[in-house]
Amino acid sequence: MQEYKITKSEYNSFKEFIYGHAGINLGDAKQSLVTSRLGKRLRHHSFTNFEEYFNFVESPVNSDEQQIAIDLLTTNETYFFREPKHFVFLEKEFLPKWNGKKCLRIWSAASSSGEEAYSIAMLLDDMLGDRSWEVFGSDISSRVLKKAQQGLYLLQRIDGIPKEYLREYCLKGTGQHEGYLLVDRELRSKVGFSQVNLTTPLGNVGEFEIIFLRNVLIYFDMRTKKHIIKQLVEKLRPGGYLFVGHSESLKGIHDGLESVVPAIYRKVS
Ligand SMILES: C[S@@+](CC[C@H](N)C(=O)[O-])C[C@H]1O[C@@H](n2cnc3c(N)ncnc32)[C@H](O)[C@@H]1O
Incomplete structure (x- = not known):
């Protein structure tokens, strides 16, 4: 198999x-990642x-x-259930106080293949039982969004799901889906996925009570962080929450938010 080397100027182009x-x-140091x-x-x-590949990719006729x-x-x-503290906050702090008068909307804003959503x-x-809710998942990558929409996951990757949720919301694959788990159709129908690039205008996604913006x-x-946070805060309802990864911080980034606990911020109403 042919091995490729990337020059400094080729790396800078990508x-x-x-x-x-x-x-x-x-x-400046991700040459091996780009090469592989x-x-x-x-x-x-x-x-x-x-x-040669860069010139091909850059051509507008090769958008695929x-x-x-x-x-x-x-x-x-x-x-x-990555970073369980956010789910504990939802379960113990947020949901018990939710009045249920309107539809609860939560956005997984860099959802990857859908596990978070x-x-x-x-x-x-x-x-929430019969109370109305919906989850919106989005990502820039069309490949992971396809996977998210399918809701089909390797059994080795489902460790975080509590046992009772496995029973309630997941089906064990058989035949061609042997070794996989399928998220139950009814649950899938309440989770929508779309392609959203967080650096461009967000369009008409509506307003959310909580936005998960984790590990992105x-x-x-x-500069980009400030731009993205500003756009997302506009999509939060007053008093709504923004969750970021526990290794991420919004220090000095946006003054329309107050820190609640580590990795959880609230939109000042
Ligand atoms: C490491 S994953 C995080 C997934 C999930 N939020 C979590 O915490 O497990 C980061 C995701 O951000 C997405 N991403 C990167 N740049 C983006 C952008 N400009 N707009 C939207 N999504 C982006 C990537 O495609 C990737 O799926």
Whole structure:
């Protein structure tokens, strides 16, 4: 199999490409990541170097390849009930006080393959009974969104799901789905997924009581973080909550938010 080397200027071209399209700041030391993730596309198209591939990707007639390159350059690691403190906050603090007069809307704003959105949905279904709710999941990567919409996950990846939720909301795959778990159809019907690039105008997504924006801010520089937070806060109802990853902080980023506990912020009403 052919191995490719990336030159400094080729690396800089892809660094600018992913910054321009997704706001992702690769820094100066991700050459091996770019080489290993995009190398398969050079092989696929029989290009001999990264410059040829870059010219191909940049051409407006190759927008499909542009999406493939964006998919490959994003990091999509996620799992069910990741960072459980947010789910404990929902269960113990937020949901018991929810008056249920309107539809509770929660956004998983960098949902990756959907594990976060379905974790929220399981908890809401369990706690809210007949009261109205919906979960919206979005991501820039079309590849992970397809997976999210399917709701089909490898059995090795479901450790975080509580046993009673496994029984209630998940089906064990058989036949061609042996070794997989399928999220129950009814639960899936209350979770919608769409492609949203957080760096571009967000469009008409409506207002939310809670936005999960976890483990994605780490990829952005300060300017992009400020822009994204400003846009998302506009989509929060007054008094609504923004959850970020526990290794992320909004210190100095937005004064329309107050810190509640680590990694949970509230929109000042
Ligand atoms: C590490 S995953 C986090 C998934 C989930 N929130 C969690 O905490 O487990 C980061 C996700 O952010 C997405 N992402 C990166 N840049 C984005 C952008 N500009 N707009 C929307 N999503 C983006 C990636 O495609 C990836 O799926």
